[in-house]
Amino acid sequence: MTVASALAEWLSKIESLSIDTNHITDGSDKYGLFKAPNRDIKNHIDGSYEITEYYDFFARQASVSQSDRQDSDEWLENLSYMADDAGTIYELPDLDGNRRVISITLTGAPYVMESGSNEVLYHMSISVTYEREREV
Incomplete structure (x- = not known):
């Protein structure tokens, strides 16, 4: 399972959402998770x-x-608190392949990215830090 899939599944369980990865469909109450191009590694x-x-x-x-x-606004605020409480109140997602999630962090406050007459598209950035043991 990819980290993105595990994160989407984790968010879905906590908030009872259906989250697409690398896609968001039209209509209200739709959610999408996209991997950003940056990645940090600490050996x-x-x-x-x-x-x-x-x-x-x-x-x-x-x-x-x-x-x-x-x-x-209330839903986004609660989602922010959920990310803040990841690992203390909410169990972190499971990964396979000698990987273990260490933390999930909200790295940017939710904000309005696009506003229309019937819908608003909100954006928030999330980081996932996990440990991987190399196979030798």
Whole structure:
């Protein structure tokens, strides 16, 4: 399983969402997770290493009424807290292939990326740090 798939599955379990990877469909209450092009690596003496990968999470929410927009703000705030509590309240996702998730962090506050008459596209950046043991 890819890290992106594990992250999408983890977010889906906690928030009961259906999240596409590398795609977001039209319509409200649609979600997409895209891998960003940057990656950080920290090598350890024992041959293992830590990898931090970055992801862009998009949420398309209804914005017809003021209450829709307030609901979206509250939902995004709660999603931010969920990311803050990753590893303490919420169990981190499982990975295969000698990999173990160390942390999930919200690296940027949710913001409006695009606004239309009926929907708003929100964006937030998420980092996942995991450890991988090399096979020797």
